[in-house]
Amino acid sequence: MSFMVSQPLFASAAGEPILLMPGPVPIPAFIHAAIAQPVIPHRTAAFRTFYRQLLDDLRYFFQAENAHVCTMTGSGTYGMAVAIRSLFSDNDQIVVVTNGKFSERWAGYARSCGMSVAEVAKPWGEVPTAAEIAAAVAATPNVKGVIITHCETSTGALADLEEIAFAVRRVAPDVVLLVDAMTTVGAIPFYFDAWGIDCAITAQKTLMCPSGVVEFALSDRAFARLQPTHEGDFTNLFIYAIKAETANYPFTAPVNLLYGVAAGAAYLRKQSLPVIWNEVHAAAAQFRATCQQRGYTHFPQQFSDSLSVVFPPANVSADTLRGTWEAEHGIIVSGGQEEIAGRVLRVAHFGVAAHNMARLCAVM
Amino acid sequence: MSFMVSQPLFASAAGEPILLMPGPVPIPAFIHAAIAQPVIPHRTAAFRTFYRQLLDDLRYFFQAENAHVCTMTGSGTYGMAVAIRSLFSDNDQIVVVTNGKFSERWAGYARSCGMSVAEVAKPWGEVPTAAEIAAAVAATPNVKGVIITHCETSTGALADLEEIAFAVRRVAPDVVLLVDAMTTVGAIPFYFDAWGIDCAITAQKTLMCPSGVVEFALSDRAFARLQPTHEGDFTNLFIYAIKAETANYPFTAPVNLLYGVAAGAAYLRKQSLPVIWNEVHAAAAQFRATCQQRGYTHFPQQFSDSLSVVFPPANVSADTLRGTWEAEHGIIVSGGQEEIAGRVLRVAHFGVAAHNMARLCAVM
Numbered sequence: 001m002s003f004m005v006s007q008p009l010f011a012s013a014a015g016e017p018i019l020l021m022p023g024p025v026p027i028p029a030f031i032h033a034a035i036a037q038p039v040i041p042h043r044t045a046a047f048r049t050f051y052r053q054l055l056d057d058l059r060y061f062f063q064a065e066n067a068h069v070c071t072m073t074g075s076g077t078y079g080m081a082v083a084i085r086s087l088f089s090d091n092d093q094i095v096v097v098t099n100g101k102f103s104e105r106w107a108g109y110a111r112s113c114g115m116s117v118a119e120v121a122k123p124w125g126e127v128p129t130a131a132e133i134a135a136a137v138a139a140t141p142n143v144k145g146v147i148i149t150h151c152e153t154s155t156g157a158l159a160d161l162e163e164i165a166f167a168v169r170r171v172a173p174d175v176v177l178l179v180d181a182m183t184t185v186g187a188i189p190f191y192f193d194a195w196g197i198d199c200a201i202t203a204q205k206t207l208m209c210p211s212g213v214v215e216f217a218l219s220d221r222a223f224a225r226l227q228p229t230h231e232g233d234f235t236n237l238f239i240y241a242i243k244a245e246t247a248n249y250p251f252t253a254p255v256n257l258l259y260g261v262a263a264g265a266a267y268l269r270k271q272s273l274p275v276i277w278n279e280v281h282a283a284a285a286q287f288r289a290t291c292q293q294r295g296y297t298h299f300p301q302q303f304s305d306s307l308s309v310v311f312p313p314a315n316v317s318a319d320t321l322r323g324t325w326e327a328e329h330g331i332i333v334s335g336g337q338e339e340i341a342g343r344v345l346r347v348a349h350f351g352v353a354a355h356n357m358a359r360l361c362a363v364m
Numbered sequence: 365m366s367f368m369v370s371q372p373l374f375a376s377a378a379g380e381p382i383l384l385m386p387g388p389v390p391i392p393a394f395i396h397a398a399i400a401q402p403v404i405p406h407r408t409a410a411f412r413t414f415y416r417q418l419l420d421d422l423r424y425f426f427q428a429e430n431a432h433v434c435t436m437t438g439s440g441t442y443g444m445a446v447a448i449r450s451l452f453s454d455n456d457q458i459v460v461v462t463n464g465k466f467s468e469r470w471a472g473y474a475r476s477c478g479m480s481v482a483e484v485a486k487p488w489g490e491v492p493t494a495a496e497i498a499a500a501v502a503a504t505p506n507v508k509g510v511i512i513t514h515c516e517t518s519t520g521a522l523a524d525l526e527e528i529a530f531a532v533r534r535v536a537p538d539v540v541l542l543v544d545a546m547t548t549v550g551a552i553p554f555y556f557d558a559w560g561i562d563c564a565i566t567a568q569k570t571l572m573c574p575s576g577v578v579e580f581a582l583s584d585r586a587f588a589r590l591q592p593t594h595e596g597d598f599t600n601l602f603i604y605a606i607k608a609e610t611a612n613y614p615f616t617a618p619v620n621l622l623y624g625v626a627a628g629a630a631y632l633r634k635q636s637l638p639v640i641w642n643e644v645h646a647a648a649a650q651f652r653a654t655c656q657q658r659g660y661t662h663f664p665q666q667f668s669d670s671l672s673v674v675f676p677p678a679n680v681s682a683d684t685l686r687g688t689w690e691a692e693h694g695i696i697v698s699g700g701q702e703e704i705a706g707r708v709l710r711v712a713h714f715g716v717a718a719h720n721m722a723r724l725c726a727v728m
Binding site: 016017019021023024025026027029032035036038039040041042073074075076077078081105106108109112203210211212213229230231232233234235251252253254255256257332 | 387388403439442445472593621
């Protein structure tokens with residue numbers, strides 16, 4: 001399955017708004033061209049050949065040579081919820097790091113599934129240290145899992161996942177480490193195998209795709225935890241993961257969206273991840289330099305190259321700025337959610353946004 | 365939100381296979397053009413304006429002026445499972461009509477959710493009468509719901525939904541009537557309001573879209589049955605339905621796929637449903653006439669204009685025919701599943717397929 005790459009890759013049509021939000025993300029023309037290819041039936045050798053290549057490219061994407069990878073129709077929230085239901089059972093003890101809207105959602109969802117959740121809670125914008133998390137894990141008897149949000153998309157706070165994974169593994173060798181990697185993998189360094197992650201989840205953001213497909217990498221440990229239920233149980237990761245071992249998909253596959261994911265993953269592989277990480281870093285650095293010149297300040301202490309969450313200069317309203325940028329320059333960034341609603345600007349530096357940072361910096 | 369309609373609407377590119385399967389379905393260029401439009405953020409007035417129009421077009425599509433309509437990311441199977449979980453509770457008594465692969469899946473799924481299922485079971489290819497179903501409903505104490513597959517996509521057998529709905533309502537006025545309409549609504553006459561359906565579900569087939577979005581119509585009775593759970597509970601129809609009342613979507617909306625659904629629904633509305641139904645009927649009639657001339661016979665006794673399932677002429681293998689048609693003519697039809705695997709051909713007459721029936725008839 002080939003796809004066209006049109007040049008320039010990331011050009012916006014005249015008059016088209018410049019989306020710099022962490023989601024939804026703008027979609028380059030080569031992804032749309034891939035999606036528009038004729039659909040192939042999903043119970044054929046042609047589909048399996050296509051899907052096998054996609055899964056292989058996702059292994060590169062996650063830096064997960066030894067992992068089981070699979071995809072499913074759904075949003076990132078859907079993927080996290082499916083993983084929580086599938087990897088853990090009622091009454092399992094799990095530790096969840098909470099420091100923002102999304103990580104709090106995972107804790108709440110795990111509780112609603114009947115799991116016993118010990119939270120390592122931090123104020124929005126902060127992240128716990130590896131030692132704090134390891135201590136909480138050590139203090140939780142019979143702990144089955146740890147859920148960490150690598151970069152909290154609501155605050156831009158970045159956890160030091162490598163250190164955390166190492167520290168957690170020392171105190172709980174068999175624990176399943178589940179990671180929300182939605183605004184990190186494909187944007188900043190992420191090493192599934194080397195860090196010893198058990199389940200990493202992302203959706204469309206860094207793959208520059210429309211929402212609708214979620215991607216999973218699973219270690220042998222996580223894969224062994226999965227158990228069959230009913231064949232129609234779309235909330236069981238087992239069905240998707242076991243079918244993916246033979247490059248099959250259990251239900252009607254979202255073939256056209258998978259073409260888009262394949263085009264995104266192949267693009268990232270062809271460029272190479274370090275080249276992509278450098279592009280994102282350069283965009284973030286340019287934005288930060290402008291922030292410093294113009295009096296914007298970062299909300300999180302430990303921030304990510306993939307996503308900046310900043311306070312505007314003193315006496316300037318974040319929402320007024322957003323309105324002005326959109327009305328006068330066609331530039332759209334996100335505002336804050338819940339407790340930081342109206343107070344911050346959220347700006348993505350990955351994907352198409354990495355190529356449009358100069359346009360934002362020019363008007364800040 | 366507008367979309368281009370290119371002419372001719374349903375032309376295939378040279379060398380592109382001609383898909384006549386009930387799924388996946390081929391996607392016309394105007395749908396792909398709609399999907400490729402710039403994404404709009406889903407928490408904006410622009411999205412709500414777009415979504416409100418889409419929901420209104422879906423009300424026309426379902427002939428459900430009084431209904432609550434909503435969409436969600438997922439496949440048709442996902443949609444049915446979400447509806448079963450959301451409309452019924454553990455230990456609820458429900459009646460499920462089973463006569464093929466998909467209807468059997470709904471019964472199995474309801475059982476796996478803890479519901480008490482009384483099956484009205486028929487051999488594959490047959491359908492129970494309205495009287496049989498009404499008798500089963502009357503014989504089930506405290507019955508909460510009835511699940512009917514309008515056209516069994518595995519066999520092509522068509523239930524007389526209007527009569528069934530009327531008969532069921534007479535014996536159980538408050539029962540929730542849940543209908544798998546995946547190969548009927550948008551292809552053959554379907555009247556949600558007039559027939560008194562409580563929940564009808566379809567996905568991408570007759571809307572000529574890529575897989576990834578499922579659409580629901582809900583009566584007041586069904587809507588009142590929905591109950592809030594956890595905000596992250598993507599398996600609860602309540603969240604999607606209540607948000608849709610104000611043209612909102614609860615999670616990250618599949619905006620680009622919704623553009624496709626909107627284009628499909630707007631196309632069907634502009635053509636008008638009777639015109640579409642007549643096109644499908646004409647395609648089915650042409651196929652049936654060819655079947656009669658060439659010695660193909662219908663598997664179900666009560667068949668649908670939307671989908672034919674036929675035995676090949678005596679001494680001809682269905683799978684050999686499928687292989688020859690694909691290799692020599694680029695025409696792809698489906699084979700049988702499970703107990704009729706290798707014995708039948710399954711041919712869709714709706715969507716793009718309605719415009720390609722002559723090409724199949726020429727080689728039969």
